[in-house]
Amino acid sequence: MTLEQIIEQITGTLAYTVVTISEQPITLGDILFIPLLICLGLLLTKWLTGFVSKRLTSKKTDPNIIHLVQRILYVISITVLIISILDFMNVPIAAFAFLSGAIAIGFGFGAQNIINNFISGWILMWERPIRIGDFLEVENTKGIVEEINTRSTRIKRVDGVHLLIPNSKLLENTVVNWTLVDQLVRCSVKVGVAYGSPARKVAELIMQATTEQPEALAEPKPLVTFDDFGDNALMFEVTFWISSRVEGGLRLARSNVRFRLEELFEQENIVVAYPQRDIHLDGSLTLIKP
Numbered sequence: 001m002t003l004e005q006i007i008e009q010i011t012g013t014l015a016y017t018v019v020t021i022s023e024q025p026i027t028l029g030d031i032l033f034i035p036l037l038i039c040l041g042l043l044l045t046k047w048l049t050g051f052v053s054k055r056l057t058s059k060k061t062d063p064n065i066i067h068l069v070q071r072i073l074y075v076i077s078i079t080v081l082i083i084s085i086l087d088f089m090n091v092p093i094a095a096f097a098f099l100s101g102a103i104a105i106g107f108g109f110g111a112q113n114i115i116n117n118f119i120s121g122w123i124l125m126w127e128r129p130i131r132i133g134d135f136l137e138v139e140n141t142k143g144i145v146e147e148i149n150t151r152s153t154r155i156k157r158v159d160g161v162h163l164l165i166p167n168s169k170l171l172e173n174t175v176v177n178w179t180l181v182d183q184l185v186r187c188s189v190k191v192g193v194a195y196g197s198p199a200r201k202v203a204e205l206i207m208q209a210t211t212e213q214p215e216a217l218a219e220p221k222p223l224v225t226f227d228d229f230g231d232n233a234l235m236f237e238v239t240f241w242i243s244s245r246v247e248g249g250l251r252l253a254r255s256n257v258r259f260r261l262e263e264l265f266e267q268e269n270i271v272v273a274y275p276q277r278d279i280h281l282d283g284s285l286t287l288i289k290p
Contacts, residue, residue: 037085045077063132067148068125120167121150130170130177135246137176138165142247158247183243184217187250189257192233194271199226199234202270206238209260215253217241233273 049070056066124130125148134145136155143157152164178185189210193202203224210222222240229235242253265272 034085038081041077041081041084045074045081048077049073067132071122071125071150116168117151117166120171121148121152123171124148124153124167129180130175134180135178137178138170138173144246178247184241185244185250186239186241187253187257188237188239189254189261190227190235190237191258191261192230192235192273193265194273195234197234197270201268202234202236205264205268205270206236206261209257209264210238210240212260213253213256215242215244215249215256217243230273232275 052073053066053070056069130136130145130148130153132145132148136143136145138155141155141157141163143155143163145153146156146162147154148167150167152166153170155163155165157163189206191206203226206224207222210216210224211218216222217240220241222238224236224238227235227237238257240253242249244250244253262272264270
């Protein structure tokens with residue numbers, strides 16, 4: 001068998017009609033060429049999104065904008081790839097009108113949650129009520145947003161555990177975004193001192209302990225209040241603002257103020273109050289020695 005005969009036999013095999021759609025034959029060669037076309041399309045899509053992402057990153061573009069652009073490029077590329085495959089196979093798109101309608105109805109009844117989360121994901125990426133890097137509080141769970149996907153959002157909890165939260169849950173439920181507008185967070189520290197302590201001096205020491213902390217902002221200015229005459233102590237509270245993206249910054253700021261307060265109170269012989277109880281006995285009390 002000569003080379004020409006082999007080529008003719010291969011060509012004839014590839015030209016074999018496997019199926020006909022709307023009077024358009026789909027040959028074996030078309031089916032075998034589809035995986036190659038898909039691989040080339042996916043590689044081109046990956047290269048294009050990577051190239052655009054690098055350009056945007058070099059211009060210090062917001063990561064949320066980069067993420068949104070990546071998703072849009074993926075959708076456009078996949079759509080173009082599907083249309084190109086149908087065009088290569090000479091299959092009119094109208095031939096899939098009935099099939100696509102049936103699939104849409106099936107998705108509508110059987111995949112409501114998936115579609116809901118998909119649409120919610122695009123809303124989150126477009127409107128940006130939640131952005132990458134935001135510190136969220138969702139149903140007593142606190143963490144930093146690491147990635148917003150089309151179906152779910154990945155959050156790294158404060159203890160290092162990663163959570164995948166459906167996008168629809170972030171839109172339908174109440175979500176506390178600590179960093180939506182800015183990173184300013186208000187802290188407060190309460191302390192009680194023993195009765196008889198100089199109240200004005202105590203307030204000055206609390207203000208000093210607060211303003212000495214580098215994380216405490218000068219504006220808004222810290223505020224010390226004589227909160228109450230407690231059962232066992234004179235109650236004071238200081239409120240101040242810090243710039244922090246995580247909850248750990250609040251705990252550290254409060255801890256530093258308390259450490260400094262303990263030192264200043266010791267220097268001025270001011271006693272931090274502790275619970276005391278007076279016991280009144282009716283009648284006589286007799287102590288019996290063993």
